[in-house]
Amino acid sequence: MPEITYRKAISQALREILQSDPRAFMIGEDIGGYQGAYAVTRGFLKEFGPERIKDTPIAESVIVGAGIGAAMAGSRPIIEIMTINFSLLAMDQIINCAAKLHYMSGGQVTVPLVIRTVSGGGTQLAASHSQSLEGWFAHVPGLKVVAPSTPYDAKGLLRAAYQDPNPVMYVEHSLLYGMKGDIPDEEYSIPLGVADVKREGSDVTIISYSRMAQVALKAAVRLEEEGIDAEVVDLRSLRPMDTETIINSVKKTSRAVVVEEGWKAMGIGAEVSARIMENALEYLDAPVQRVASADIPMPYSRPLELATLPNEDRIIEAVHRLF
Amino acid sequence: MKVLSKPVADKSKYMDLLRQMMLIRRFEEKASEMYMRGKIGGFLHLYIGEEAIATGVMSVLGPDDYVVSHYREHGHALARGMDPKVIMAELFGKATGSSGGKGGSMHLFDASRNFMGGYAIVGGQLPIAVGLALAAKYRREDRTVLCFFGDGAVNEGEFHESMNLASVWQLPVIFMLENNLYGMGSYVERTHAGGKDIYHVADAYKIPAAQVDGMDVLAVREATEEALKRVRTGSGPVFIEAMTYRFRGHSMADPVAYRESSELDQWRKEDPIEKFKVVALREEFVTDDELQGIEAGVQATVEAAIRFAEESPEPELDTLHDNVYA
Numbered sequence: 141m142p143e144i145t146y147r148k149a150i151s152q153a154l155r156e157i158l159q160s161d162p163r164a165f166m167i168g169e170d171i172g173g174y175q176g177a178y179a180v181t182r183g184f185l186k187e188f189g190p191e192r193i194k195d196t197p198i199a200e201s202v203i204v205g206a207g208i209g210a211a212m213a214g215s216r217p218i219i220e221i222m223t224i225n226f227s228l229l230a231m232d233q234i235i236n237c238a239a240k241l242h243y244m245s246g247g248q249v250t251v252p253l254v255i256r257t258v259s260g261g262g263t264q265l266a267a268s269h270s271q272s273l274e275g276w277f278a279h280v281p282g283l284k285v286v287a288p289s290t291p292y293d294a295k296g297l298l299r300a301a302y303q304d305p306n307p308v309m310y311v312e313h314s315l316l317y318g319m320k321g322d323i324p325d326e327e328y329s330i331p332l333g334v335a336d337v338k339r340e341g342s343d344v345t346i347i348s349y350s351r352m353a354q355v356a357l358k359a360a361v362r363l364e365e366e367g368i369d370a371e372v373v374d375l376r377s378l379r380p381m382d383t384e385t386i387i388n389s390v391k392k393t394s395r396a397v398v399v400e401e402g403w404k405a406m407g408i409g410a411e412v413s414a415r416i417m418e419n420a421l422e423y424l425d426a427p428v429q430r431v432a433s434a435d436i437p438m439p440y441s442r443p444l445e446l447a448t449l450p451n452e453d454r455i456i457e458a459v460h461r462l463f
Numbered sequence: 464m465k466v467l468s469k470p471v472a473d474k475s476k477y478m479d480l481l482r483q484m485m486l487i488r489r490f491e492e493k494a495s496e497m498y499m500r501g502k503i504g505g506f507l508h509l510y511i512g513e514e515a516i517a518t519g520v521m522s523v524l525g526p527d528d529y530v531v532s533h534y535r536e537h538g539h540a541l542a543r544g545m546d547p548k549v550i551m552a553e554l555f556g557k558a559t560g561s562s563g564g565k566g567g568s569m570h571l572f573d574a575s576r577n578f579m580g581g582y583a584i585v586g587g588q589l590p591i592a593v594g595l596a597l598a599a600k601y602r603r604e605d606r607t608v609l610c611f612f613g614d615g616a617v618n619e620g621e622f623h624e625s626m627n628l629a630s631v632w633q634l635p636v637i638f639m640l641e642n643n644l645y646g647m648g649s650y651v652e653r654t655h656a657g658g659k660d661i662y663h664v665a666d667a668y669k670i671p672a673a674q675v676d677g678m679d680v681l682a683v684r685e686a687t688e689e690a691l692k693r694v695r696t697g698s699g700p701v702f703i704e705a706m707t708y709r710f711r712g713h714s715m716a717d718p719v720a721y722r723e724s725s726e727l728d729q730w731r732k733e734d735p736i737e738k739f740k741v742v743a744l745r746e747e748f749v750t751d752d753e754l755q756g757i758e759a760g761v762q763a764t765v766e767a768a769i770r771f772a773e774e775s776p777e778p779e780l781d782t783l784h785d786n787v788y789a
């Protein structure tokens with residue numbers, strides 16, 4: 141199994157899709173000549189040409205809209221929105237159109253569209269450029285939302301997202317692009333809506349996704365040193381969400397902490413804890429704990445940014461509150 | 464080298480314009496150095512090459528007029544009179560910065576100078592310019608809103624919505640387009656259907672428009688002066704397109720692989736500071752000695768700004784939740 145980066149895993153999946161399916165093309169800002177703001181599409185313009193690697197004006201609404209229209213007509217566009225912060229300019233197309241067309245048309249129309257974007261903070265880009273808005277999309281019926289935390293998941297989920305007949309928000313994390321991991325040589329995909337137990341444990345379940353799943357794994361190593369055996373569940377898909385895997389784990393450990401990089405209010409942690417309460421209340425030894433970013437717009441200053449983001453220490457503190 | 468537009472009369476004005484442009488240049492060069500040394504984080508977008516625009520505009524704008532800008536706004540902020548120390552401290556993320564370290568390079572604000580912000584989402588400042596102008600008109604105040612934006616922003620819906628509404632409501636806005644020919648790696652002719660002369664779009668909204676040489680501080684000054692006169696009569700917005708070029712990458716992270724170095728060489732001949740120096744010397748509005756004096760003064764100002772930023776404290780952690788309403 142070759143070891144490759146998260147960035148390379150995504151770009152490999154994209155390349156294989158473009159090579160094998162003539163219906164596929166990509167649309168986005170600076171994905172061609174500039175080779176992608178995060179270099180995921182490096183070399184693509186040269187390999188696939190401008191008809192399939194479409195650089196656009198800065199115009200998120202029509203980028204997504206053009207993808208929706210093309211998908212309705214039978215093409216398989218893959219959209220790149222440079223970061224999730226800019227998806228806000230395309231909200232009408234994503235929420236009012238992409239998510240609803242299949243239902244509103246009584247099933248006559250499908251929108252098999254992948255919207256790739258980048259979420260998260262941690263690089264001092266300040267309030268307007270550091271948001272984790274994937275939960276907003278996960279709120280909306282008609283959309284699927286995935287957010288991989290490893291190269292293996294990144295590739296497998298992108299393949300599945302591409303094959304799915306629904307619009308899928310595929311959410312990358314800028315601080316994971318350099319992360320390395322093993323990937324099989326043969327083709328594979330990971331079904332949407334299936335969580336992954338990234339580490340087995342018996343004392344507490346830490347549920348997370350994207351970069352925070354990696355932080356949770358590191359926290360788990362430290363917890364082990366003090367004799368707490370933590371299980372880490374990586375959601376991978378936010379919608380559909382794999383309630384069963386969460387519940388099975390909590391039934392085993394009787395304790396749960398949910399970790400997300402976004403804001404706590406109305407967030408993923410709130411959703412996960414509600415599901416635990418609905419399905420496994422009697423198994424809990426303590427109230428579910430939530431770890432999230434501070435309830436403020438992201439500050440620019442490095443020390444303030446670090447104080448805002450969840451980290452290993454805060455996860456460990458939350459676990460301690462359960463015992 | 465193109466001929467400069469009509470000269471301004473008094474010598475001190477020349478010196479001021481020159482000093483301002485040189486200060487911006489030096490500030491940006493130093494900021495770039497500080498970024499490389501890890502003193503500045505996040506994205507850093509330099510204004511090097513475009514100094515004539517901020518300088519020309521601000522030299523005629525009144526203190527009551529509002530300014531809004533994008534993330535490439537250090538030059539605008541400096542020319543508006545913000546203290547270089549306070550800007551540099553913000554870039555360093557220090558407590559003494561303009562936003563106490565919370566905004567950073569892309570979000571400079573100085574409400575006391577009606578500098579109502581740098582906006583990092585492309586196009587975001589345009590609707591806000593309309594709102595500031597709306598308030599000015601509603602309150603019968605004699606204020607104009609000067610809104611900076613780039614050639615890339617023109618392709619966002621927010622630009623068109625703002626142009627239209629400002630015109631329909633006859634609001635006092637000067638739409639100041641800094642056309643540096645690129646939005647990140649995208650050349651304007653590949654992204655704008657109307658080609659690189661963007662000012663024609665204003666026709667569709669019945670907004671009077673002009674294109675000026677953005678490398679010529681006097682031309683920018685004159686165009687802004689005329690625009691201000693017109694806007695102050697209450698007849699609605701004006702659009703100015705200043706043609707310019709950024710000598711550096713889009714941000715410090717940009718390896719600039721998408722344009723030929725010969726293109727940059729060509730534009731370097733239009734360097735707004737060098738061009739202006741030549742004229743100022745030729746017209747004897749400035750002597751060699753004075754030039755050296757300005758150089759030294761600017762250098763000292765920027766050094767002092769760095770020292771101030773360096774020595775300032777980090778924001779206290781207990782300020783984390785300040786300034787959040789809900």
Ligand SMILES: Cc1ncc(C[n+]2csc(CCOP(=O)(O)OP(=O)(O)O)c2C)c(N)n1
Pocket residue numbers: 169198200222226229535583584585586612613614615616617641643645646647713
């Ligand atoms: C809505 C939105 N989309 C994309 C970006 C990423 N981005 C930042 S600056 C930029 C280019 C803007 O170009 P232009 O308006 O010409 O201004 P310039 O940088 O040339 O001064 C892009 C695409 C963003 N910040 N906001």
Ligand SMILES: [Mg+2]
Pocket residue numbers: 613614615641642643644645646647
């Ligand atoms: Mg530009």
